Amino acid sequence: MATASTRLQTAHAQFDAHLPSNIRPFDSIDLAMLALNDRGVIQNCSQTCEQVFGYRVDELAGRHVSTLLPELIDTELVMEDRINSRLAFLCHCAIPFQARRRDGHCFTSELFINRLNSQNVVVLVRHLGAAG
Secondary structure: OOOHHHHHHHHHHHHHHOOOOOOOOOOOOOEEEEEEEOOOEEEEEOOHHHHHHOOOHHHHOOOEHHHOOHHHOOOOOEEOOEEOHHHHHHHHOOOOEEEEOOOOOEEEEEEEEEEEEOOEEEEEEEEEEEOO
């Protein structure tokens, strides 16, 4: 049975394969994937998290997403079995979020958040640059 991470990687590969040759596909170097439960606890993440955040994949499992995205510490990700509408709106508008590496270095990021299934949320984090 495919894991959430495997399904996402497959979906990205299929998406990238159908892009016209003049459009660059997602750059896996700056796009980290986090699979969370509804309470924001990291269940799984992509290998890219190691480069983006400085944590090994096994170190992140069981931690709250606010370890990496401090602004989400008091944010309910899911409300009435849907992504929090305010959070979804902020992500849709490409509002930058502060992200924090293991070494304490902060950088700005863009979030893409979606419901993966009835019990999980997927967050894609794109590194935008150093926080000001």
